[in-house]
Amino acid sequence: EIVMMQSPATLSVSPGERATLSCRASQSVSSNLAWYQQKPGQAPRLLIYGASTRATGIPARFSGSGSGTEFTLTISSLQSEDFAVYYCQQYNNWLPITFGQGTRLEIK
C-alpha cells in the first residue's frame, strides 16, 4: 500500500497571501496524483488531477506541481472561501487507492 503523507497538518495564512501544501508518497506514483478541497459538512471537491491539471471550474489561483513522490498544491492569493481541508490522493498503484491525512488551511 502506498502511504500518502501531507504537511503541515494545519497551515495558518492570511487572506491574499500564498499557501503551499505538500504531499509525499511512500513510493513513486508518477503523476497520478489528485487534490481535493473539503469544507465542513460538504463532500470533497476535485481541484487537481494528473498532479497539475485543474478540474473543470477550478480557479487559476489553484495550481499543482510535482511528480514521483513529491507534490505541491499552491493557492496563489487566498480568498475567504479557500479556507478548508485539502487532501491528496494517489491512483497510480491504485489498489488500494489512498489519501493523505489532510491539511487544514485556516485563517491567520
Added chain:
Amino acid sequence: EVQLLESGGGLVQPGGSLRLSCAVSGFTFSSYAMSWVRQAPGKGLEWLSTISGSGGRTDYADSVKGRFTISRVNSKNTLYLQMNSLRAADTAVYYCARADYSYGSYFDYWGQGTLVTVSS
C-alpha cells in the same frame, strides 16, 4: 448536470446490516466505474470499494473485504453498498463517487454523503 444522491444511512446495532444506495443522473452511468469512500467523524477519507461500469469487476479495501458488497443496476442508474457485520469502527459518512477516466482513477463527482452510525 451530474448528480449523485446517497440514501440508506442510519443507526444500526453492532453486527447488523445496512444497504446504501446512490442514485445518479446527468451522465451515462454504465460508462463509468463507481466507488464508495467513507469518512469517520473528524477523520480523513478512506477508499472502500470500486466497481467497473459493467459490474464485472469489483475490488475492496482490506478493512471491508468479506463484509461489504458493492453492486450496481445500470438500468436503474443506481449504485449499492451492502454492509454486513457492522462494527463501531464503520461509523462514518459514506460517499459514492464517480471515477473519471478509468477503473482506478481520481473522483470527479461525489454525492453529498449518508451517515451510518453503528451503536448499541
